[in-house]
Amino acid sequence: MKDILTRDIRKVIDDCPEVGRILEEYKIGCAPCSVGSCLLKDVVGIHNLDPQQEATLMYRIEKAIYPSRNIKPPVVDPTKKVEPKKLTYSPPVKKLVDEHVLIKRLLALVPAIIEFTEKSPKVDKALILNCVDFIRTYADKYHHMKEEDILFKYVDEKSEIIQIMYKDHITGRNHVKQVVEGAETGNKAQIKEHLFGYRDLLTQHIKKEDEILYPWIDRQLSTAQVGEMFRRCNEADASVGDALPKKYEAFIQELERKLLKEVK
Amino acid sequence: MSGCPGSKTIDFSANANQEGSETGKRPSQLRQWPIQFHLVSPQAPYFQGRDILLAADCTAFALGDFHKDYLKGKSLAIACPKLDSDQDVYIEKIKSLIDDAKINTLSVMIMQVPCCFGLAQIAKEGAEKASRKIPVKQIVVGLEGNILSEEWI
Numbered sequence A: 001m002k003d004i005l006t007r008d009i010r011k012v013i014d015d016c017p018e019v020g021r022i023l024e025e026y027k028i029g030c031a032p033c034s035v036g037s038c039l040l041k042d043v044v045g046i047h048n049l050d051p052q053q054e055a056t057l058m059y060r061i062e063k064a065i066y067p068s069r070n071i072k073p074p075v076v077d078p079t080k081k082v083e084p085k086k087l088t089y090s091p092p093v094k095k096l097v098d099e100h101v102l103i104k105r106l107l108a109l110v111p112a113i114i115e116f117t118e119k120s121p122k123v124d125k126a127l128i129l130n131c132v133d134f135i136r137t138y139a140d141k142y143h144h145m146k147e148e149d150i151l152f153k154y155v156d157e158k159s160e161i162i163q164i165m166y167k168d169h170i171t172g173r174n175h176v177k178q179v180v181e182g183a184e185t186g187n188k189a190q191i192k193e194h195l196f197g198y199r200d201l202l203t204q205h206i207k208k209e210d211e212i213l214y215p216w217i218d219r220q221l222s223t224a225q226v227g228e229m230f231r232r233c234n235e236a237d238a239s240v241g242d243a244l245p246k247k248y249e250a251f252i253q254e255l256e257r258k259l260l261k262e263v264k
Numbered sequence B: 001m002s003g004c005p006g007s008k009t010i011d012f013s014a015n016a017n018q019e020g021s022e023t024g025k026r027p028s029q030l031r032q033w034p035i036q037f038h039l040v041s042p043q044a045p046y047f048q049g050r051d052i053l054l055a056a057d058c059t060a061f062a063l064g065d066f067h068k069d070y071l072k073g074k075s076l077a078i079a080c081p082k083l084d085s086d087q088d089v090y091i092e093k094i095k096s097l098i099d100d101a102k103i104n105t106l107s108v109m110i111m112q113v114p115c116c117f118g119l120a121q122i123a124k125e126g127a128e129k130a131s132r133k134i135p136v137k138q139i140v141v142g143l144e145g146n147i148l149s150e151e152w153i
Helices: A009-015 A017-025 A040-046 A051-065 A091-119 A125-149 A160-185 A188-220 A223-240 A243-262 B066-071 B088-099 B114-129
Strands: B051-056 B075-079 B105-111 B136-141 B147-152
Touching: A009 A017, A009 A040, A017 A051, A040 A051, A040 A160, A040 A188, A091 A125, A091 A188, A091 A223, A091 A243, A125 A160, A125 A188, A125 A223, A125 A243, A160 A188, A223 B051, A223 B105, B051 B066, B051 B114, B088 B105, B088 B114, B105 B114, B114 B136
Parallel strands: B051 B075, B051 B105, B105 B136
Antiparallel strands: B136 B147
């Protein structure tokens, strides 16, 4: 089993797709991951499963890879009910989770933005560039920079999970560049492809952060580090001022109102 | 048995010292004096910019690894929300610790008995009155010295 634990999850799943299906059952979504370079032991560890669940999962994975091997199933106490773990966050991490809500509201509007764009005789350049401004200023500068400059510094930045987050940020920025190019040249297909690409990427990215990465980082932080990070995030927010988040919340509200009226 | 759970008689001596290592000496992690909340001053140097543990009196006796796991690296104040008088002073002291001593975090450790939650309420009120905002954590200790919950509030 030791040899499997230290292998890249992508290679494990490629060699034995059943492992991907088993992980899915435990809500560990490695199968569709484009990178997949995390080690199996880290993948299991980061999800903080109940000990009974983890023992059963590891048994099933080993059995799937080595069906003929004589492996003893774990002793599971059926009277011990496994309660789903409630997600809780430290105050600075909770603030980052709350910022995701506004970003998710934009992501939810992407189909309506595309429908509106396709129905319009020509691309509403101002609408698309305003969405790009939200992404670049609120999602990227205001939110992602706090992750990159503060949060990720409290863990090993070379770890696969953090590298995947950085890669997602870069991929997202590349989608946005393509959206801008589409808006400048009036290329509706380009806007559609990359706005949907951004939506799909960020939807998965935020889910990974809210459910896996942030709780994993929180588990490693000392009380003193939580206090320090809270102060540093507050200082970062103060440096841009209260007006910035308020401005972008008002933008999303207005966009929702406009698109719900225009696209029915 | 009825009556106040905070003063109800329970004997769990049969469960005492069931597990754990007792080898080696455990040094005290206390780095200050005084510690009683009425006696400490928010201006004391050992509070400035520090992580503070506000512990209900009984917690240190209930929790076997109080020093190693919770007091280490923190400055301390102790209080009893059931028996102490003039508890409005405590609210003002928490406000002053946050605003004047600019403490980094406040961890409030209480026992599971209902009256002890009054100390968490005092901490909340003090934090709400303060103009600075800091993370506040609540740790609830069971009567037999187990940690029942530990969460940011």
